[in-house]
Amino acid sequence: MIELQINGETRQLDIEPEMPLLWALRNELRLVGTKFGCGIAACGACTVHVNGQAVRSCVTPVSAVQNTQITTIEGLSASGLTPVQQAWIAHQIPQCGYCQSGMIMAVSALLDSNPNPDEQAVASSISNVCRCGTYPRISKAIAELIATRPATPFVDATVETNV
Amino acid sequence: MNISRRRFLLGAAVAGGGLLLGYASTRPSRQSIVNRDFAQQGQAFLTTWLRIDPDNIVTVIVPHSEMGQGVLTSLPMMAADELDADWANVRVEQAPATDLYANGVLVKGFAASLGFTAPAFLNRTMDFVTLKAAEILNMQITGGSSSVRFTGELGMRAAGAAAREMLVKAAAEQWDVPASEITTRNSRVYHDASSRSLSYGELATAAAQFEPSRTPVLKRPDQFTLMGTSVPRVDIPAKVDGTAMFGIDAMPEGMLYAAVTTSPVFGGQLQSVGNKDAALQQRGVVRIVELADAVAVVADNYWRASKALAMLQPVFTATDADNRNSSDIFADYNAALDNGERNEDVLLGDAELALANAAEVISANYRVPFLAHAAMEPMNCTVLFRDGRCEVWTGTQDNLGIRGRVASVAGLDENDVMVHPFYVGGGFGRRLPMSTNTIDQATLIAQQFDVPVQTLWSREEDTRQDYYRPAVSSRFRAGFDSNGTLVAWENAYIGQNEPLEAAHLAYSVPNQKIDYVDSPTHVPFGAWRSVAHSQHTFFLESFTDELAWNRQQDPLQFRLSMLADKPRHARVLREAATRAGWGTPAPEGRARGIALQESFGSIVAEVAEVSLTAEGRVRVEKVTCAIDCGRVVHPDNAASQVESGIIYGLTAALYGQISIEQGRVKESNFHDYEMLRLSESPEIEVVLLESDGASVGGLGEPATPPISAAVSNALYALTGQRVRELPLKNYQFLPPPVERGAVDA
Numbered sequence: 001m002i003e004l005q006i007n008g009e010t011r012q013l014d015i016e017p018e019m020p021l022l023w024a025l026r027n028e029l030r031l032v033g034t035k036f037g038c039g040i041a042a043c044g045a046c047t048v049h050v051n052g053q054a055v056r057s058c059v060t061p062v063s064a065v066q067n068t069q070i071t072t073i074e075g076l077s078a079s080g081l082t083p084v085q086q087a088w089i090a091h092q093i094p095q096c097g098y099c100q101s102g103m104i105m106a107v108s109a110l111l112d113s114n115p116n117p118d119e120q121a122v123a124s125s126i127s128n129v130c131r132c133g134t135y136p137r138i139s140k141a142i143a144e145l146i147a148t149r150p151a152t153p154f155v156d157a158t159v160e161t162n163v
Numbered sequence: 164m165n166i167s168r169r170r171f172l173l174g175a176a177v178a179g180g181g182l183l184l185g186y187a188s189t190r191p192s193r194q195s196i197v198n199r200d201f202a203q204q205g206q207a208f209l210t211t212w213l214r215i216d217p218d219n220i221v222t223v224i225v226p227h228s229e230m231g232q233g234v235l236t237s238l239p240m241m242a243a244d245e246l247d248a249d250w251a252n253v254r255v256e257q258a259p260a261t262d263l264y265a266n267g268v269l270v271k272g273f274a275a276s277l278g279f280t281a282p283a284f285l286n287r288t289m290d291f292v293t294l295k296a297a298e299i300l301n302m303q304i305t306g307g308s309s310s311v312r313f314t315g316e317l318g319m320r321a322a323g324a325a326a327r328e329m330l331v332k333a334a335a336e337q338w339d340v341p342a343s344e345i346t347t348r349n350s351r352v353y354h355d356a357s358s359r360s361l362s363y364g365e366l367a368t369a370a371a372q373f374e375p376s377r378t379p380v381l382k383r384p385d386q387f388t389l390m391g392t393s394v395p396r397v398d399i400p401a402k403v404d405g406t407a408m409f410g411i412d413a414m415p416e417g418m419l420y421a422a423v424t425t426s427p428v429f430g431g432q433l434q435s436v437g438n439k440d441a442a443l444q445q446r447g448v449v450r451i452v453e454l455a456d457a458v459a460v461v462a463d464n465y466w467r468a469s470k471a472l473a474m475l476q477p478v479f480t481a482t483d484a485d486n487r488n489s490s491d492i493f494a495d496y497n498a499a500l501d502n503g504e505r506n507e508d509v510l511l512g513d514a515e516l517a518l519a520n521a522a523e524v525i526s527a528n529y530r531v532p533f534l535a536h537a538a539m540e541p542m543n544c545t546v547l548f549r550d551g552r553c554e555v556w557t558g559t560q561d562n563l564g565i566r567g568r569v570a571s572v573a574g575l576d577e578n579d580v581m582v583h584p585f586y587v588g589g590g591f592g593r594r595l596p597m598s599t600n601t602i603d604q605a606t607l608i609a610q611q612f613d614v615p616v617q618t619l620w621s622r623e624e625d626t627r628q629d630y631y632r633p634a635v636s637s638r639f640r641a642g643f644d645s646n647g648t649l650v651a652w653e654n655a656y657i658g659q660n661e662p663l664e665a666a667h668l669a670y671s672v673p674n675q676k677i678d679y680v681d682s683p684t685h686v687p688f689g690a691w692r693s694v695a696h697s698q699h700t701f702f703l704e705s706f707t708d709e710l711a712w713n714r715q716q717d718p719l720q721f722r723l724s725m726l727a728d729k730p731r732h733a734r735v736l737r738e739a740a741t742r743a744g745w746g747t748p749a750p751e752g753r754a755r756g757i758a759l760q761e762s763f764g765s766i767v768a769e770v771a772e773v774s775l776t777a778e779g780r781v782r783v784e785k786v787t788c789a790i791d792c793g794r795v796v797h798p799d800n801a802a803s804q805v806e807s808g809i810i811y812g813l814t815a816a817l818y819g820q821i822s823i824e825q826g827r828v829k830e831s832n833f834h835d836y837e838m839l840r841l842s843e844s845p846e847i848e849v850v851l852l853e854s855d856g857a858s859v860g861g862l863g864e865p866a867t868p869p870i871s872a873a874v875s876n877a878l879y880a881l882t883g884q885r886v887r888e889l890p891l892k893n894y895q896f897l898p899p900p901v902e903r904g905a906v907d908a
Contacts, residue, residue, distance in 0.1 A: 015464075016446065019464075019466055020466060022466075023464055023465055023466035026465075027420065027463075027464040027465055027466070028464065030414055032405075032408075032411075032412040032414070033404075033405020033406065034405070035409075035411070035539070035540070035588075036411065036465075036541065036619075037539055037540075037541070037622065038622040038832050038833050039621060039622055039832075040622070040832055040833075040834065042832060042833035042834050043539070043622075043833050043838075045539060072405070073404065073405030074404075074405050076404075076405075077404050081403070081404065085403040085404060088399075088403045089395070089399055089400065089403055092393075092395065092396055092399060092799055092800070092803065093399075093403075094231070094398075094399050094402035094403065095230075095231025095232070095233075095803065095807055096230050096231030096538075096539065096540070096586070096587060096588050096589045096590075097231065097398070097399075097401075097402030097407050097586065097588070098409060098538075098539040098540045098586075098588030098589060099539045100402050100403060101405045104403060122841070122842075123840075123841065123842030124842075126840075126841045126842075127840050127841070127842070128840075128841070129539065129833060129838045129840065130539070130841075131537060131538060131539045131589050131591070131811070131814075131838070132231045132539075132589065132807045132810075132811075133806055133807040133808075133809065133810025133811055133814075133839075133844075134803075134806075134807070135810060135839075135840075135841045135844035136806050136810075136844060136845075136846065136847045137803070137806070138841060139841065139844065
């Protein structure tokens with residue numbers, strides 16, 4: 001059995017240790033907010049938080065994330081929309097929306113660990129692919145989030161404490 | 164803008180065609196059918212697209228797919244505005260895939276505006292000449308940048324206006340007052356003289372007794388309350404918290420997953436499959452399904468299916484294309500352009516004579532490669548066969564078209580197929596109903612089960628089994644007379660264009676000869692955002708730039724000098740140039756290029772400002788875009804569509820290349836079919852322009868075509884190196900700029 005802590009809940013799964021976390025989430029736990037895009041960690045659509053860090057779940061075997069706190073997009077806003085999600089609405093960012101779960105998870109993890117990233121840090125951390133080209137709006141939203149430094153945490157404190 | 168008589172009559176005629184309004188010629192009318200089949204207790208449909216509940220909630224039913232273009236917001240805005248509905252109490256639903264919601268307005272809009280030629284986005288895979296009108300009308304298609312300009316302008320507005328008239332009529336009867344004394348606002352009907360008012364919900368049932376007018380009176384733009392405003396998009400909240408459901412997220416009870424390998428060489432057939440026993444013994448594997456050109460593993464988890472699929476050793480039959488490479492295809496193109504039969508596209512004056520007499524002739528050859536769509540949601544389709552019926556869960560640009568396709572593949576009656584609509588994780592033309600290889604496979608695989616099966620393609624399969632934007636070669640000759648006036652334009656290119664006008668010149672040149680030559684390949688092709696405009700605007704606007712530099716004229720002024728009879732084109736060029744600082748020196752190490760194109764009813768000019776990295780790679784710093792789309796329905800969403808179109812085209816210009824090697828696609832995933840990322844995304848400024856009296860133009864595609872030429876032209880201004888072949892990743896540019904002289908942009 002594989003035991004995972006997902007969005008604050010303990011889940012027991014009878015699955016292979018090498019199964020990528022993405023497919024455990026989507027097919028076994030039916031948490032489909034996390035998306036499949038490429039399968040080789042090249043697009044970021046599958047980004048989740050593991051102990052608050054952005055991780056591409058399509059290449060992360062479940063055996064590697066036992067005894068960690070995993071947060072998916074479904075858990076991110078367990079106690080209301082986070083500042084990043086609110087900024088995504090304010091800037092009317094998503095178009096098709098398929099990449100945005102991963103995008104929001106990546107930006108949330110970055111701003112949580114580094115409230116004032118420079119352009120270089122943003123560029124190297126946020127390498128997610130968006131085919132609708134929402135990048136100009138994402139850049140504006142990130143800049144605004146850095147400038148305004150919201151008091152509300154970027155990740156759900158109830159889920160990602162003590163990591 | 165006043166509704167022109169022609170446009171209004173067209174709208175009325177479309178409405179009178181029996182789809183929306185004016186059902187006098189058919190009994191029972193569509194409106195009465197939807198009331199019978201879809202209305203719950205107390206609800207009333209005033210037209211097929213508008214339902215009003217007793218609690219005064221107005222629901223707009225949208226017969227298009229939401230794939231990021233904002234159609235679930237823009238179309239309801241148009242109906243609600245004409246209806247004088249209270250936007251806070253308007254709800255939106257996606258139309259079910261039934262004949263009642265077939266989108267005849269869309270097709271008729273194309274037919275009327277294009278002289279009854281095929282819709283551009285339907286591409287060459289369908290022969291419209293042989294299609295019966297009834298089949299054409301049986302569509303729910305989302306493409307051709309058409310939702311707002313056809314369904315919205317010709318359908319939704321008329322539906323809202325007609326429903327408003329019915330509500331007014333019902334109130335007039337109830338109060339026994341003249342309809343002319345009744346006003347409407349915020350989903351209520353008012354009779355000010357007697358201080359009476361009723362909600363639409365209270366009147367809906369009475370209003371539904373009337374037939375919708377064939378000729379509802381539409382608002383003038385100065386009467387709009389919603390159109391022209393940027394209300395928040397209705398689909399966005401679900402797209403920030405993970406609750407938006409895409410086709411891939413369908414989870415019908417008992418679903419299995421299929422992973423597929425299709426013949427990597429297009430046209431190859433499955434000959435044998437080795438190592439089946441071992442694959443079947445893997446955990447979770449249920450069955451191996453062999454199709455004519457593919458093999459699938461069906462398992463209880465997609466990862467298990469993929470792992471077992473990788474163990475199989477499929478052998479595919481040899482084909483004539485097994486040794487074909489991209490270089491062979493381009494060699495064929497050259498041979499066809501040298502010796503092939505010319506088909507006339509444009510013939511104006513006598514270009515051959517003008518070239519023979521020209522003081523100077525300039526020629527250049529251009530080409531672009533095949534491109535894949537690479538929508539973020541990999542191709543997928545979930546199908547269940549049970550009790551002689553079939554259910555389909557998928558994200559598509561045409562739910563009704565997919566219903567027909569699945570019925571045809573499965574040998575079922577269309578009425579026994581139900582398609583569940585979903586958000587579409589990127590369309591770009593890939594999910595049009597003539598590009599159905601995934602849908603066909605999913606149908607054939609699921610037919611062997613009595614539980615739902617989701618066929619999901621890997622990114623590799625998605626990249627290698629696409630319907631590609633065609634590779635095209637294009638040759639130009641231009642002639643100047645002794646006064647330096649451009650008097651002759653000769654162009655020959657590969658393959659007939661969709662839309663037909665993609666290679667037509669905006670500029671006034673007295674002698675033109677434009678031909679196409681056929682040179683078929685074995686590579687499947689389809690509609691790719693902006694269709695043939697994406698290739699030909701690169702060709703046309705790069706070559707035009709060459710001519711300007713040859714004449715030592717400013718590229719902007721050179722274009723303007725040939726646009727005396729096209730004020731809207733001249734205006735977008737000037738506006739983009741002014742906003743971009745054209746004519747002032749670019750910052751150190753940068754240069755600007757400009758390009759222009761009209762497509763899908765909108766006119767677009769883009770100025771790109773570029774620099775070079777230390778490694779001699781291009782970096783696009785800023786793009787300034789001016790677009791005249793006639794009238795803007797939703798400014799913020801319009802800007803976002805333009806930004807999107809630019810990034811999509813820029814990604815192709817910088818990186819886009821599908822190479823054929825040994826008959827198959829070499830690229831496989833995002834590491835070798837590269838995508839623009841946030842760090843490379845330029846600053847984009849969008850200027851939205853309106854033109855009084857002009858039809859509403861499209862927005863989903865028109866911003867894509869000019870960007871490749873704008874960037875290439877800027878690179879020429881910076882380096883003196885002319886790009887005649889994409890993508891730009893294949894070039895290393897040399898930083899020292901050549902002497903730039905008086906035409907420094």
